[in-house]
Amino acid sequence: MGYIRGIMWNKLPTWQVFLWWHHFFLLWSTIDGQTRYSIPEELKQGSVVGNLAKDLGLVVSELYRRKLRITSDAGKQYFSVDLGKGELVVKDRIDREELCAQRPSCLLPLELVIDNPLQLHRVEIEILDTNDNSPSFLNKEKVVKIAELVNPGARFPLESAQDPDVGINSIRSYLISKNDHFKLTVKSHKDGRKIPELVLEKPLDREKLPVHNLILTAVDGGDPVRSGTSEITVVVLDINDNAPQFERQVYEANVSEKATPGTEVLHVKATDADEGLNGEIEYFFAEQTTDLILSLFDIEPSTGSVVVKGMLDHETNTLLRFDITAKDKGNPEMDGHCGVEIKIVDINDNTPEIIVTSLTTPVPEDSAIGTVIALISAKDPDSGDNGKVTLSVSPKSPFKLNPSVSNHYSLVTNGPLDREKNDRYSVKISATDSGKPPLTSEKIILVELLDVNDNPPVFSQPSYVVYVKENHAPGNILCSVSAIDPDAGDNAKISYSILDSKVQDVSVSSYVYINSDNGSIYSMHSFDYEKLKVFQIQVQAKDQGSPSLSSNATVHVFILDQNDNAPAVIYPSSAALGSLSHQRMPRSAKAGHLVTKVTAVDADSGHNAWISYKVSEATDASLFTVNLYTGEVRTKRAVSEQDDSSQRLLIEIKDDGEPVQSATVTVSILLEDGLHEPILDLRHKSMVEPSKKTGRITLYLILSLASVSLLSLVTFVILAVKCMRSSRSSGSCCMRRSDCDDYKNPNRNLQIQLNTDGPIKYVEVLGGDMLSQSQSFRSCMSPMSEYSDFTLIKPSSTTDFKEVISVLDASLPDSTWTFESQQVSTK
Structure with a gap:
């Protein structure tokens, strides 16, 4: 990028405008890709330096949004930016002499920081000198004593004038007022200083003119020319015609800035050809020596040894110049002069300074690698290697430093960031110079992370x-x-909801609802274990980020059974014959004769469905008994002739729940002589001829036994195959059970029961526990029916059993087989 020198000529004379244009074309150059403007000092506030937007290729309309701002190492803001026009304008008075003293080049560096995206531009403002200072002498009056015997051509150094301006505006020449004995010459030092010297042209005659009054004028090269004067009084002295002479005109020495007071810097020496007091020499600082020199150094009058007096600082003054005068003790006294140059040697005594120019925080945790976090610069007032600074960042942090121009670095991301592991980083920046030993400073930059919805x-x-x-x-x-x-x-605010699903073909939302704020799940209505044993709820938790994230969990709801169903009698059915069950038995029945079998079911499960039977009331309690678990009514003894022909039993059926639920059934038994065949169904009694009863019963019995045998065989084969397949993992087994008294927990295993006791031939399939949705099916076949019935009955509907099963009365031998396997559950 080219340097642009902008010169302000508002209200300046024509010749100065021409001069600024001359500088403009001479100083157009390119250095390190930075922008430079050149302006004269003392510009009025509000003067335009240059158009930054145009020169840097920026869009004026975006300057305010991108927050363009200026930083300066000068500590004081001399410039500002008009964001509406993109122009750099003067904000405060600029005095070149105050900023740069007499350095030949006065550069004021500026840093322009622009956000979105982050950019850094280096701008240098060259402050051009104007002739705003007149030459001046430290002493307005000087007395020069010259012996009358001094030969023409003798030189007497005079005080140099000071002019804060530089270049062409500094001192150009000296003039001496017109006289007959002296002329003025100017001696140029290698450092550029011009020292006026008074040269004697004609011998002095103290008797004719003992005192000569002269005016010394210093003139600069500015336009208009500025000048300053000093009065020179020459006193003519007698005798002592030899002045001290130094061995060297200029003495040079180096001294460390850490030299302690009393340290000898150098030793000057002068000689005098005279004898006696006229040859004794004492050394002094010259009259024009500044207060700074007098505070830093001292001279031993008798030896000419220059020693350190105060604290030296290379960063403040790198080179100090002054003059020393050697005077004899003659009358009049004579003196000689020499110059001294002392270079202050730099010591690495300043730690580097870390400057954070711009910092962007908080930073999104999903920032890409290479994202600029901050712009950092470093400076060290030391010189040479002592001032070379290297920045580094702690190696364990996910950041790194990328070097830029002139000790500038950009702090960028160097790895993935995760706010959930570390919500902020204390990035330690270390600055180390190249001195020996090196000095180091540290600065902590706090980088906060902005959360992103990534969990x-x-x-x-x-x-x-x-x-x-x-x-x-x-x-x-x-x-x-x-x-x-x-x-x-x-991103962390969570709301809960239930995902739509079906439970028995009904939306799960009709069963439960959830509090979206705290995740509490409530029931919409009460549950019935007999209708619903278990169901699942899919709960979703969703955050409020953008985009939102969610996860699911399953809630398994198990309905626990309560004893809310009383046992239901399915045989003998009271619906068919009223409230009584009429049974017939021969008087020849022996003890243990099966009279009938009372069968009941309970829609509950577990202990709530365990049923027991007992005789609550009886015409003759000694004649009949009922099996506690099977409900079989048998004779306790043989029937005698003394027993009443009509016996009545009230059988109570209880479950094992809490509280106990019960039901009763009344069985009426007729004792008859010569009874050998079962009594026909009352519904068909009037429709069937006596001659056909025996044939029909036999046919029904054969069909029933064949059907039951076939079903039992198929069931047995299926269970055997299943046992063989699952024996390794589940350990299932098949066994034969003949004792019906062991049937105490029908809901724990799958049971297939063939029962031919009494007039009803049936197969029972029972199974399941309280945590499964098990089914119990029963096949009922009536040998007394005119048609062959094969009915599957679900135990959950007790009314179905009452409607299907007919009341039959028969006396058949028992035959019961039970096949068991592992529990079969339907979920």
Whole structure:
């Protein structure tokens, strides 16, 4: 990028405008890709330096949004930017002499920082000198003593004038007022200083003119020319015609800035050809020596040894110049002069300074690698290697430094960031110079991370199990689910909902609802274990980030059975013959004769469905008994002739629940002589001829036995195959059971029961426990029916059994087989 020198000539004379244009074309150059403007000092406030937007290729309309700002190492802001026009304007008075003293080049560096995206531009403002200072002498009056015997051509150094301006505006020449004995010459030092010297042209005659008054004028090269004067008084002295002479005109020495007071820097020496007091020499600082030199150094009058007096600082003054005068003790006294140059040697005594020019925080945690976080610069007032600074960042942080121009670095991301592991980073920047030993400074930059929705909610457990008693009140809380989200803010705010699904072809939302804020799940109504034993709820937790993230959990709801169903009698059926069951038996029956079998079912499960039978009331309690578990009514003894022909039994049926539920059935038994055949169904009694009864019963018995045998065989084969397949993993087994008294927990195993006791031939398939949706099927066949019946009955509907099974009365031998396998559940 080219340097642009902008010169302001508002209200300047024509010749100065021409001069600024001359500088403009001479100083157009390119250095390190930086922009430079040149302006004269003392410009009025508001003067335009240059158009930054145009020169840097920026869009003026975007300057305000991108927050263009200026930083300066000068400590004081001399410039500002008009964001509406993109112009760099003067903000405060600029005095070149105050900023740069007499350095030949005065550069004021500026840094322009622009955000979105982050950019850094280096701008240098060259402050051009104007002739705004007149030459001046430290002493307005000087007395020069010259012996009258001094030969023409003798030189007497005079005080140099000071002019803060530089270049052409500095001192150009000296003039001496017109006289007959002296002329003025100017001696140029190698450092560029011009020292006036008074040269004697004609011998002095003290008797004619003892004192000569002269005016010394210093003139600069500015336009208009500025000048300053000093009065020179020459006193003519007698005798002592030899002045001290130094061995060297200029003495040079180096001294460390860490030299302590009293350290000898150098030793000057002068000689005098005279004898006696006229040859004794004392050394002094010259009259024009500044207060700074007098505070830093001292000279031993008798030896000419220059020693350190104050604290030296290379960063403040790198080179100090002054003059020393050697005077004899003659009358009049004579003196000689020499110059001294002392270079202050730099010591690495300044630690580097870390400057954060721009910092962007907080930073999104998903920032790409290479994202600029901050612009950092370093400076060290030391010189040479002592001032060379290297920046580094702690190696364990996910950041690195990319070097830029002139000790500038950009702090960028160097790895993935994760706010959930570390929400902020304390980045330690170290600055180390190249001195020996090196000095180091540190600066901590706090970088905060901005959360991004990169974590879905996580449930406290993947699935929940809830047990709910049936018949509980609607609106009760079933359970509470909870999830956490490691993100922050809206990204961590969680709302809960139930995903739509079906439970028995009904939406799950009709069963339960959830509090979206805290995850509490409530029932919509009470549950019936006999209709619904278990169902699942899919709960979703979703955060409020953008885009939102979610996760699911499963809630298994198990309905616990309550003893809310009384046993239902399915045989003998009271629906067919009224409230009584009429049975007939021969008087020749012996002890243990099966009179009938009372069968009941309970829609509950587990202990609530365990049924027991007992005789509550009887015409003759000694004649009949009922099996506690099977409900078989048998004779306890042989029937005698003294027993009444009509016997009545009240059988009570109880479950094992809490509280106990019960039902009763009344059985009426007629004792008859010579009874050998079963009594026909009362519904068909009038329709069947006596001659056909025996044939029909035999046919029904054969068909029933054949059907039951075939079904039993098929069932046995299926169970055997299943046992063989699953024996390795489940350990299932098949066994034969002949004792019906062991049938105490029908809901724990799958049972297939063939029962031919009494007039009903049936196969029972029982199974399942309280946590499964098991089914119990029963095949009922009536040998007394006119048609062959084969009916599957679900135990959950007791009224079905009452409607299907007919009341039959028969006396057949028992034959019961039970096949068991592992539990069969339908979920």
